[in-house]
Amino acid sequence: MQNNRVKRRVTGRFFAFLLSLVVLYAGALLFKQFRLIRDLKEEQEKLIGQMQETEMERDKLKYLIQTAQTDAYIESVARDKLGWVKPGETRYVIRGGE
Numbered sequence: 001m002q003n004n005r006v007k008r009r010v011t012g013r014f015f016a017f018l019l020s021l022v023v024l025y026a027g028a029l030l031f032k033q034f035r036l037i038r039d040l041k042e043e044q045e046k047l048i049g050q051m052q053e054t055e056m057e058r059d060k061l062k063y064l065i066q067t068a069q070t071d072a073y074i075e076s077v078a079r080d081k082l083g084w085v086k087p088g089e090t091r092y093v094i095r096g097g098e
Contacts, residue, residue: 067073078084085091 083091
């Protein structure tokens with residue numbers, strides 16, 4: 001009878017020990033998953049910010065493309081950058097101090 005009690009006590013302690021190991025392991029896994037989720041959310045927020053910046057840049061470029069196709073823009077570039085003048089206009093060149 002004494003031997004039976006000792007076996008039960010050892011078996012009970014073994015299962016308690018085993019159960020505590022399982023709980024600790026599950027807790028460690030849970031902690032790791034929460035940390036991974038947090039890191040992924042931070043990465044997602046960063047990517048969303050980059051995507052918004054890229055969309056703004058795309059919209060700006062679309063506007064520039066549309067503007068560049070107008071006669072007014074073409075004329076302003078021809079006048080400002082290429083120095084062109086319309087027939088009958090006089091072109092003046094002002095040079096800096098040499």
